[in-house]
Amino acid sequence: xxxxxxxxxxxxxxxxxxxxxxxxxxxxxxxxxxxxxxxxxxxxxxxxxxxxxxxxxxxxxxxxxxxxxxxxxxxxxxxxxxxxxxxxxxxxxxxxxxxxxxxxxxxxxxxxxxxxxxxxxxxxxxxxxxxxxxxxxxxxxxxxxxxxxxxxxxxxxxxxxxxxxxxxxxxxxxxxxxxxxxxxxxxxxxxxxxxxxxxxxxxxxxxxxxxxxxxxxxxxxxxxxxxxxxxxxxxxxxxxxxxxxxxxxxxxxxxxxxxxxxxxxxxxxxxxxxxxxxxxxxxxxxxxxxxxxxxxxxxxxxxxxxxxxxxxxxxxxxxxxxxxxxxxxxxxxxxxxxxxxxxxxxxxxxxxxxxxxxxxxxxxxxxxxxxxxxxxxxxxx
Numbered sequence: 001x002x003x004x005x006x007x008x009x010x011x012x013x014x015x016x017x018x019x020x021x022x023x024x025x026x027x028x029x030x031x032x033x034x035x036x037x038x039x040x041x042x043x044x045x046x047x048x049x050x051x052x053x054x055x056x057x058x059x060x061x062x063x064x065x066x067x068x069x070x071x072x073x074x075x076x077x078x079x080x081x082x083x084x085x086x087x088x089x090x091x092x093x094x095x096x097x098x099x100x101x102x103x104x105x106x107x108x109x110x111x112x113x114x115x116x117x118x119x120x121x122x123x124x125x126x127x128x129x130x131x132x133x134x135x136x137x138x139x140x141x142x143x144x145x146x147x148x149x150x151x152x153x154x155x156x157x158x159x160x161x162x163x164x165x166x167x168x169x170x171x172x173x174x175x176x177x178x179x180x181x182x183x184x185x186x187x188x189x190x191x192x193x194x195x196x197x198x199x200x201x202x203x204x205x206x207x208x209x210x211x212x213x214x215x216x217x218x219x220x221x222x223x224x225x226x227x228x229x230x231x232x233x234x235x236x237x238x239x240x241x242x243x244x245x246x247x248x249x250x251x252x253x254x255x256x257x258x259x260x261x262x263x264x265x266x267x268x269x270x271x272x273x274x275x276x277x278x279x280x281x282x283x284x285x286x287x288x289x290x291x292x293x294x295x296x297x298x299x300x301x302x303x304x305x306x307x308x309x310x311x312x313x314x315x316x317x318x319x320x321x322x323x324x325x326x327x328x329x330x331x332x333x334x335x336x337x338x339x340x341x342x343x344x345x346x347x348x349x350x351x352x353x354x355x356x357x358x359x360x361x362x363x364x365x366x367x368x369x370x371x372x373x374x375x376x377x378x379x380x381x
Contacts, residue, residue, distance in 0.1 A: 035289050040312035042282040043118035046110065049274040055263040056110040057254035059275070061247060062266075064102060066279025068243040075236035083234040093228045094241040101221035102246025103253070108214035115207025120168055122313040123333040124211045130161035130336075130343045131219040141226055150349035157342025164335030165212055172204055173327030310337070 050056065075083075113121045133154060137144045145151035225238070232238055258264065266272055310333055 031289050035286060036309040036312060038281045038286055039309050040122065040316055042278060043113070043122050043313045044316045045274050045277055047113055047118045049271055050110065050114045052268065052270060054271055054274070055254070055258050056107065056114065057250065057258055058264055059110065059278075060102065060106045060250045061254055062275045063106075063278040063283070064243045064247045064250065066275060067283035068240060068247065070280065070284040071236060071243060072240045075234070075240045079234040079237050083237050084232055090228075090232055090241075093224070093232075094238070095245045097221060097224055097228065097238075097242045098245030098247075098249055100217050100224065101242055103249040104217040105214055105221060106246075107250070107253075108210045108217060112207045112210030112214055115203045116211065118313045118316070119310070120208070120329050120332075121211055122310045123329060123336055124165055124168060124208070124215060125218075126310060126333070126336040126340050127161040127165050128215050128218050128222075130158045130339050131215055132222045133343055133347075134158045134162075135219055135223045136226075139223060141223065145350070148350075148353065150346040150353060153342045153346030153349065157339040157344075157346060160335050160339030160342060162339075164332040164337075164339060165215070166332075167328055167335060168208055168332030170205075171328035171331070173329075173331075175326055 046059075049059070109121070112124075137154075144154060146155065228238060229235065254263075266275070
């Protein structure tokens with residue numbers, strides 16, 4: 001037994017050495033790719049359980065309970081010495097963050113996803129960093145220099161992202177690509193979708209409006225984090241309190257609307273898997289990965305990878321759900337991605353210009369940039 005233990009130790013050490021031999025930049029790229037795969041999988045998995053008939057009001061309750069059970073103990077022990085005393089003002093802020101970041105954010109997302117597709121839900125979410133910038137500029141958290149190329153790029157990128165979201169909402173257009181039309185594939189696709197319970201027509205416009213509301217709530221929550229984290233500098237604890245109040249709010253709403261016990265029951269292993277995936281992978285684990293990537297590579301790295309999620313979702317949705325590609329969605333997605341890159345480029349140029357001129361950044365380092373806050377918030381999408 002001792003020999004086996006001794007023999008296993010060098011193996012673990014060798015594995016750690018191999019991981020350390022990988023360049024840090026490559027590890028960052030690997031982590032970001034894995035992160036976007038996890039979010040892409042969430043879009044498809046949640047759409048699948050919605051097709052099964054899972055309650056859109058009950059699902060967030062279970063999901064956030066899982067996230068809180070993971071984040072709460074970690075926050076308690078790791079931030080025991082950093083967590084300031086809890087005051088009434090903090091409680092009100094956490095309550096508002098739970099309302100915006102979980103109750104409204106996740107609720108609108110599920111309603112929007114049910115009436116559109118995972119591809120378009122992912123595409124619209126690419127506008128969140130740009131919308132966040134617009135709100136941050138409106139509240140003077142982010143400065144905009146219209147006489148410089150970085151300021152013009154940020155404004156143009158914001159307008160492009162909003163225009164893309166409007167195109168997706170108002171213009172569906174002809175089908176550009178769809179699954180093969182042969183009878184065998186159609187029969188297989190019909191059987192698969194029938195099994196999932198996708199029997200009703202989608203209200204595309206209503207779904208897109210819900211997704212736009214989801215992005216607005218998400219961005220508002222991001223902006224709200226700036227003063228909250230400044231007064232309560234314990235990020236894991238803030239996320240835990242947000243989950244706690246989100247659970248209370250979602251439970252109250254679901255308890256009023258979903259009065260039948262059937263809606264609260266978990267009927268299949270697929271629903272269990274979706275709840276665990278959303279709570280563990282798309283919330284708790286994603287939060288830890290993003291914190292590490294931001295620390296090692298900075299927020300620009302994470303933002304550049306966001307469009308990868310849309311491509312991955314499109315591929316997964318086409319293969320698994322048989323979703324079609326429409327002209328309006330493609331045009332809107334291109335505008336959103338272009339706008340995102342303009343905002344990121346403008347922010348990066350502004351940082352370079354500030355360093356050359358010795359200017360004070362538009363947002364203090366202890367509060368973090370709007371992109372940093374955006375990426376922290378995406379862990380509770």
